[in-house]
Amino acid sequence: MTSSILLLDRHRMPQKLSSPLPSPHEVLRNDLCDQILAAGGAKLVLIRGGAGFGKTTLMRQLRQRCESQALASVWLTLDSADNDIGRFLGGLALALTPLIPDLSIDAVDVAHDSGRVMLELVDRLARLSEPFILFLDDVEAVHISSILALIQQIIVALPLGSQVIAGSRSNPELGLGRLRARGWLLEIGPGELCFTLEETGKYVRERRLAVHGDDLHLLHARTEGWPVALWLASLALDKRGAPGNFIAGFSGNHTALAEYLTEDVLDRQAPEIRQFLLDTSILDTLTVPLCDHIRSSSDSRALLARLERGNLFLIPLDDEGASSRYHALFVQFLRSRLERDHPEAFRSLHRRASDYFLTQQRHVLAINHALKSGDREYALRLLSAHAEKLLSNARMRLLAQWLGEIPKEDLLPYPQLRITHVWVVNFTRGPRAALALLDDNGDLDMSDSETRALSLPVRPMLLSLCDQNEEARSLGLENLKKMPPDARFPRSMLNVTLAIACIVAGQFAEARRHVDATRSTEGNAQDGFAFALTEALEGLMDLLRGDVLQASQRLRSLIQPRTIDPGEPNKVNAMAGILLAEALYELNDCAGAERLLNAYLPFVGGGAMPDQLIGSYTLLSRIHALRGDSERAMQLLSELEFAGHRLELRRVVLSARLERARCLLGQGKMEAAKDELEAAEDPLWREIASRSLIANDVEIHAIGRLRWMLRSGQSEQALPMLTELARQAAHDHRFRRLLKLKVLTAEALSRLREGRLAMRHLSEALAMAAPEGCVRVFADEGVVIAGMIREWRQGRAAGVIDPAGPISDSFSNRLLEAVGVTDSALGNETAGRIQGPAEPLTRKEVEVLVLTAEGLSNRALAERLFISEATIRTHLRNINSKLGVNNRVHAIALARRYGILT
Structure with missing residues (x-):
C-alpha cells in the first residue's frame, strides 16, 4: 500500500482538518481571545464546557486571530472513531502537514507501529523553530489512554511560544494537575464561556429581536448566558411579538430543551424537512450522495440548502459545503425521537447506510451501521467476512467492542467469530479471561478449516501469556502438526508462541528455527503481524546474550515504517519498544528509554507478556526514582503489583515486591526493604531463576536478598553465596546476571577491606561491560560503586591495577556521571572510608x-x-x-x- 491512503482520507474527512465556517449572528468573544493570546506561558489552553457553550466558536475566532497575526495554526476535530489510534494518528499527521511538509508518515506506519509514529511526531514538533498553535476540538470524544498520553507528550514537548488549544466537554486525562503546577495550563471553563449580559444584548441585537430592558435581563438570567440556549430561544422569539411571557417560562434543563426542540423547532417544520431531519439523523456526516442513498431520493441537495438557510442546527464541515453535520444536542434529540417513534425506519435507514458504505469499500462504517440495523444475521455475515483481516491487522479493540455487544446465542452459528472473540478478549482483557471464554466455547464446530486453523494457536498462546511455557510448548508442537498448510497467519502466530517458549527454556537455536519458519510462512511480505514479532524476538535474544548494542540497533530498525493495513496499535511494537527501552536504559539513555515507555506503556495491559509488564513498570519506576520522584516510583510499582493480581500472574506480583525492596534499599530504609523481600519470598523464584526471562534475567530474589545483606553489614555471609551464584551464571551463559554478580562481589570484598580482590573483580566487570557500553549495571548500585570506580581509576593510573581488558577513561567517566557523584564529592575516598563534605550542612x-x-x-x-x-x-x-x-x-x-x- 502507499501513501495514497492518507491522501484519500484527506478528501474523505476535510471537516476534521478545518474549523467550521462562522455563523452570521455570532458574537465576537474579544475579551476571551485577548486573555488566551496573552497567556504565552500556557502550553495548554483548555476550553471546557458542556454542549453548546460556544467552545468551537471561540476556537475558530482564535484561529482567525492567529491568521491575522501570521501565527501558524492547524486544526483537528476529534470524534468517537478517533479512539482507534490508527485513525487518530492518521488524522493528526494530516493536520500537521502544513507545519511539517516533509513529515513522511503513511497510514500503514500508523497501523504497524503507532508508538514509533508517536515518538516521531513529538520529536518533530519539538524541533520546530517557529511558534504554532494546534487546535484540538471535541477532545472529550477520546478516552483511550494511549491517545491521551500522546497529546500530553505533545503539550510538554512544545517549543517556546507554541500552544495546544483544546475544546472539551469534560476534563480530559492530560495530567492537568502537573501542568497547572508548572504554570503551563490556562483553563477557560463554563463560567467564562457563558455570555455576559452585554454579550447577550449584542447577540439579541444581531438577531434583530425585540428584547429590551427587563426582558433582556431575564433572558440572560434564564439562560445563564448559555450560548445554545440563547440560540434556541432566539429561534422561537423570532416568531413572537411579545417575548416576555416566553422568556419567563424558558428553562435551560435538558427536558425543557427537548420539549422545545419538539414543539418549537421540529413540529414547526414543513413535513418534508421534518422527515429529512429524522431520516438523516443516523449519520455522523451528511453528504448529498449518502443522504440520497439512505432516503432513496434525489432531493437531498435542495433540502440541505433549506436547512442551511433556516439555520436549523446544520454545521458546515468544509468551505465547499460538500459535507456537514447536525449540532450534537440536536442530532441526539432527533435520533432518540426516530428510534422511539419509528423503530422500523430507524433500522432500515441504518441498513441502507451500511449498503452505501459497503459499495464505497468502507467496511468498518458498513459493519457499524449493519449492527445498528437490527438485521443481526446480515451484520454477522458482514463481520465474519472481514473479521480475519481485521484480526491480522490487530484491530482488537474494535472487534472486542462489536463482539462484546452481540448476545452469545447469536454468535453460535458463527464459529470463526467465536474464536476471533477469544483472540480479542486476550488482547483487551487478558489471557485468563480469554481462557475462560475459550473453555466456554467447548462446543465449537471445527468442520470449517479456517476456524480450525485460527483456533490452533490460541490455547498455546494463552498458556504462554500465563507463564505456563512448558505446557504452551508441548501443546503448540502438537497443534503445529495439525495446521493446514495454507493458513499463513495462524501458522505464523503458532511458530511465534513456540519461539517464545524455546527462548524461556534457554534453547535459542530451536527458537531461531521457529523464527525462520515464521519468516518462511510470511514469505517476502515483511509487513505481517507475526513477522514483526520475530524481529522483536531476535532483539530479545540479543539482550539475553548481553549483546546490548546489537539489540538496540536491531530494535531501532524494527520501530520503523511497516506496510500492514491501517488499524489499531498492536502488542508487537510495544514488545519491541519496551525491549529497546531496556537497552537504552542500560546504556544510560534514560530520556530515550522514558519516551519509549510513555509511548508503549498503555499497550501492555490485558494481553501483554508478563515480561513486558514487569519491564515497563520497573524501568519507569527507576527513572522516576533517579529524578528524586520516589512517590511516583512507588506508585508505579503498586500499579504493577495490582496488574499482577488482576491478571493472576504470580511472577508479576513477586517482581513488583522485589523491585520495591530494591527501591526502599536505595532510600536507606533497611527494615522496610527487608519486609518487602520477605513478602516477595516464594518457591516460584527457583523456577524463575532457571528460566531465560528478560524481566528477571538479573533481578531475582536471591540477588535482591544478597544486595540487602551487603548494605546491612553482612558481606562476609553474602560472599560465598555470591560466588556460587556467579559460578552458576557463568555456566549458564547468563551475561547480564554474571555482570551484576561481579559488581556486587566487588562491593562485598570492598566492604570486607579486601581491596586488591575487590579491584580485581571490579576490573573484570568493567572489562565485560565496556565493549557493550553497559552503565546502569554499575550506576544502579549507588555511590559505593562510584567510589570504587574512582579508586580503580587512580590505581590504574599509578600502575597498581592491571586492567582485565581495554577500558577507556571515557567509559569510566560515563559511569561516574551516571551515578551522579562528582569528583569533589568523591575526593580521595576509598571504598568504605569517606571524609565529611567540604562545607557542612546547616x-x-x-x-x-x-x-x-x-x-x-x-x-x-x-x-x-x-x-x-x-x-x-x-x-x-x-x-x-x-x-x-x-x-x-x-x-x-x-x-x-x-x-x-x-
Whole structure:
C-alpha cells in the first residue's frame, strides 16, 4: 500500500482538518481571545464546557486571530472513531502537514507501529523553530489512554511560544494537575464561556429581536448566558411579538430543551424537512450522495440548502459545503425521537447506510451501521467476512467492542467469530479471561478449516501469556502438526508462541528455527503481524546474550515504517519498544528509554507478556526514582503489583515486591526493604531463576536478598553465596546476571577491606561491560560503586591495577556521571572510608534531608516545616551542591556514608 491512503482520507474527512465556517449572528468573544493570546506561558489552553457553550466558536475566532497575526495554526476535530489510534494518528499527521511538509508518515506506519509514529511526531514538533498553535476540538470524544498520553507528550514537548488549544466537554486525562503546577495550563471553563449580559444584548441585537430592558435581563438570567440556549430561544422569539411571557417560562434543563426542540423547532417544520431531519439523523456526516442513498431520493441537495438557510442546527464541515453535520444536542434529540417513534425506519435507514458504505469499500462504517440495523444475521455475515483481516491487522479493540455487544446465542452459528472473540478478549482483557471464554466455547464446530486453523494457536498462546511455557510448548508442537498448510497467519502466530517458549527454556537455536519458519510462512511480505514479532524476538535474544548494542540497533530498525493495513496499535511494537527501552536504559539513555515507555506503556495491559509488564513498570519506576520522584516510583510499582493480581500472574506480583525492596534499599530504609523481600519470598523464584526471562534475567530474589545483606553489614555471609551464584551464571551463559554478580562481589570484598580482590573483580566487570557500553549495571548500585570506580581509576593510573581488558577513561567517566557523584564529592575516598563534605550542612538542611530520606515530597516537606516549596527547593539545591551530587537519592546515600543520617 502507499501513501495514497492518507491522501484519500484527506478528501474523505476535510471537516476534521478545518474549523467550521462562522455563523452570521455570532458574537465576537474579544475579551476571551485577548486573555488566551496573552497567556504565552500556557502550553495548554483548555476550553471546557458542556454542549453548546460556544467552545468551537471561540476556537475558530482564535484561529482567525492567529491568521491575522501570521501565527501558524492547524486544526483537528476529534470524534468517537478517533479512539482507534490508527485513525487518530492518521488524522493528526494530516493536520500537521502544513507545519511539517516533509513529515513522511503513511497510514500503514500508523497501523504497524503507532508508538514509533508517536515518538516521531513529538520529536518533530519539538524541533520546530517557529511558534504554532494546534487546535484540538471535541477532545472529550477520546478516552483511550494511549491517545491521551500522546497529546500530553505533545503539550510538554512544545517549543517556546507554541500552544495546544483544546475544546472539551469534560476534563480530559492530560495530567492537568502537573501542568497547572508548572504554570503551563490556562483553563477557560463554563463560567467564562457563558455570555455576559452585554454579550447577550449584542447577540439579541444581531438577531434583530425585540428584547429590551427587563426582558433582556431575564433572558440572560434564564439562560445563564448559555450560548445554545440563547440560540434556541432566539429561534422561537423570532416568531413572537411579545417575548416576555416566553422568556419567563424558558428553562435551560435538558427536558425543557427537548420539549422545545419538539414543539418549537421540529413540529414547526414543513413535513418534508421534518422527515429529512429524522431520516438523516443516523449519520455522523451528511453528504448529498449518502443522504440520497439512505432516503432513496434525489432531493437531498435542495433540502440541505433549506436547512442551511433556516439555520436549523446544520454545521458546515468544509468551505465547499460538500459535507456537514447536525449540532450534537440536536442530532441526539432527533435520533432518540426516530428510534422511539419509528423503530422500523430507524433500522432500515441504518441498513441502507451500511449498503452505501459497503459499495464505497468502507467496511468498518458498513459493519457499524449493519449492527445498528437490527438485521443481526446480515451484520454477522458482514463481520465474519472481514473479521480475519481485521484480526491480522490487530484491530482488537474494535472487534472486542462489536463482539462484546452481540448476545452469545447469536454468535453460535458463527464459529470463526467465536474464536476471533477469544483472540480479542486476550488482547483487551487478558489471557485468563480469554481462557475462560475459550473453555466456554467447548462446543465449537471445527468442520470449517479456517476456524480450525485460527483456533490452533490460541490455547498455546494463552498458556504462554500465563507463564505456563512448558505446557504452551508441548501443546503448540502438537497443534503445529495439525495446521493446514495454507493458513499463513495462524501458522505464523503458532511458530511465534513456540519461539517464545524455546527462548524461556534457554534453547535459542530451536527458537531461531521457529523464527525462520515464521519468516518462511510470511514469505517476502515483511509487513505481517507475526513477522514483526520475530524481529522483536531476535532483539530479545540479543539482550539475553548481553549483546546490548546489537539489540538496540536491531530494535531501532524494527520501530520503523511497516506496510500492514491501517488499524489499531498492536502488542508487537510495544514488545519491541519496551525491549529497546531496556537497552537504552542500560546504556544510560534514560530520556530515550522514558519516551519509549510513555509511548508503549498503555499497550501492555490485558494481553501483554508478563515480561513486558514487569519491564515497563520497573524501568519507569527507576527513572522516576533517579529524578528524586520516589512517590511516583512507588506508585508505579503498586500499579504493577495490582496488574499482577488482576491478571493472576504470580511472577508479576513477586517482581513488583522485589523491585520495591530494591527501591526502599536505595532510600536507606533497611527494615522496610527487608519486609518487602520477605513478602516477595516464594518457591516460584527457583523456577524463575532457571528460566531465560528478560524481566528477571538479573533481578531475582536471591540477588535482591544478597544486595540487602551487603548494605546491612553482612558481606562476609553474602560472599560465598555470591560466588556460587556467579559460578552458576557463568555456566549458564547468563551475561547480564554474571555482570551484576561481579559488581556486587566487588562491593562485598570492598566492604570486607579486601581491596586488591575487590579491584580485581571490579576490573573484570568493567572489562565485560565496556565493549557493550553497559552503565546502569554499575550506576544502579549507588555511590559505593562510584567510589570504587574512582579508586580503580587512580590505581590504574599509578600502575597498581592491571586492567582485565581495554577500558577507556571515557567509559569510566560515563559511569561516574551516571551515578551522579562528582569528583569533589568523591575526593580521595576509598571504598568504605569517606571524609565529611567540604562545607557542612546547616541545621535546617539536615532537617530537610532527614525528612527527605523518609520519602516525603516537596509539598509534604513544605507542610511539615511550615515553609514554601520554593524554599524547600533552595535547601535541596544547597544540599546537592555541598555533597557534590545531582539528585536526592544520591544525596541520601552519601549522607549516610558521611554519618549525617543514621
